[in-house]
Amino acid sequence: MNLSPLLQELISALRALPGVGPKSAQRMALHLLERDRRGALSLSVALEQAVENIGECRRCRNLSEREICAVCEDGTRDASVICVLESPVDLMAVEQTGGFNGVYFVLKGHLSPIDGIGPEELGLEQLFARVDQGNVSELILATNPTVEGEATAHYIAEQLQQSSVNITRIAHGVPVGGELEFVDGGTLAHAFAGRRSLKRSADV
Incomplete structure (x- = not known):
């Protein structure tokens, strides 16, 4: 099948998710482009922010955008x-x-x-x-x-x-x-x- 290069790239990127095969990735890509472009843009922004700003807690190694996560800081x-x-x-x-x-x-x-x-x-x-x-x-x-x-x-x-x-x-x-x-x-x-x-x- 001759797909748009950008569409093919999106499908390939979605396959990075666990449990997502070629067909599922294709359905997701088409859904975002055909029915929810605003949601797609929101997803791309949230994903970029998460990748750039979420690291790990210095104390417990859990995902956190702060040096010490909220659980470790909780005095209770x-x-x-x-x-x-x-x-x-x-x-x-x-x-x-x-x-x-x-x-x-x-x-x-x-x-x-x-x-x-x-x-x-x-x-x-x-x-x-x-x-x-x-x-x-x-x-x-x-x-x-x-x-x-x-x-x-x-x-x-x-x-x-x-x-x-x-x-x-x-x-x-x-x-x-x-x-x-x-x-x-x-x-x-x-x-x-x-x-x-x-x-x-x-x-x-």
């Missing part, structure tokens, strides 16, 4: 309880439950030696430094219950076995192989309530 939250997550979308899922009043640390991925993703890429030294400061009472490992997520949680727990911080792992309610962004709020809240410790007892 319990900064001694840190929830470790794989991605900002997981943080949004937890926040929507309204059942967690601690703070977060976003890994932006999981350990994957094949893909060249190790502890440095996940900012684990920064996380361990926060624990070493002595102001953390509990570290909740809420990585996804996938093979990679479990391996990442296990690695973090092993590295902190000698620390005094209580290390827990969300367990109940989240299906193995599932991802947090697709779990409903009630199930996720139950998973947090039923988290378990990953630290070995002293008499083992």
